[in-house]
Amino acid sequence: MSESSESAASAPSTRSAVATILAKDLRIELRTLQSVPSMVLFSTTIYVIFRFGLDRTRLDGALAAGVLLVTVLFAALLAINRLFVAEREQGGFEAIRLAPVDGTALFFAKAGALLVYLLALELVALPIFWLFFLDGAAGLLPLLPVLVLLDLAFAVTGALISPIATNSTARDLIGPLILLPLLVPPMIAASAAGQRLLEAGGPSYDRYGTWLGVLGLYDLIFLLIGWAVFDFLLED
């Protein structure tokens, strides 16, 4: 062994490991464009289907919130299904377990990557939704915190469940089967907040803070669960 590297190598912090894995994931996504473009295309297609399926050019209230949030949910599933595929097929799981880093770094990095994908999706999909279905944009600004907290819920639960699904033979089936029931609470909270913000007469802030609190609490709980159990999920 050479003296220099032997003496100077030291285990990186979890934060540094998260940044390393996240940067790698975003670089690969920028090169392959595997997730975000598919999510955008899917969302746009769903909006077109809703527009003609419902035979309505304007939506408001619960229906508007439902169309928006369900579309984001299923677009998120596309990314979640692919989230750990490279780690399984190209040895990322083994690489992390051999390195002197906490396995939860992978969880936080994957949740971070998924959050970035969802925010990128909404950057495109939200204006399209507005053009297709809304009369005004007044409700969209207060809707942003709701969407960000919902995205975080998708990200943490997705990063927690995806490795389980990825390591099973029925990946495409297992992921949604476990994930969708877990996502019912944040979907209820986001829909309840969203339907009032997208009312025809303008946004209503009735219990807005409560629903944001529910979403934030859900995110916190699943972040803590992921932090506590993810290392065990990496084991054979």
Place this chain on the structure above:
Amino acid sequence: MPEAAADPALRAASLSVAYGERWALRELTVAVDPGGTLAVIGPNGAGKSTLLRVVATLLRPTAGSIAVLGCELPRQAWRLRGRIGYLGHSALLYRELGAVENLRFHARLFGLPGDGAERIHELLERVGLAHRAGTRVGEMSAGMVQRLAVCRAVLHEPELLVLDEPLANLDPAATEIVTPLLGPAPGRTRVLVTHDVDAALAGADRVLALARDGSVAFEREAAAVDRETARAIYADARVAAV
């Protein structure tokens, strides 16, 4: 008083691994001294790769005990993180990243100073991939990927090298290039799976031969194993396969 013998770098006792109801390894007992090399030979399906995955902390044993570099597995596996260089069937490299990008990713995970820039440059030079530093792994030949995987395995200068057919996909020239990187070195213990019986006998201190059912056919000093005995392991398997 006589000096106490150093603890073995690898010690397994009655180690067994099962996949479901199928036993891949049965009652394996072996010890390797620090700095020594254990060559593992045996026919396909004898459990060689399974043994390496257990040693590398990537697989939990089903029964028995194993200690690696003084750490009991799987309880103390976390203490071994960063001390093992593993070269298995998968290169552990991302196809969409370039050679340097892959090695830098691993260097950061292993906490190498300066993101291992000097070490990466040195290794790529040594394996003849310096001119391919920016080439994506998905665009490389199998031999080039294997050379890069060798760089990845030794990047952090591990105390224990766990090598599963490390010269696979390499032509004679490439074999000559990477052999010094993977060979014996002071303070480095090696566990090496190979089908090259001559190389196993020449480069190892001890030889572990596994039979087709995952049991130990023999385990002894390499100097005490003759070529015909070692080759008989494969002959038995051929008979069993017929």
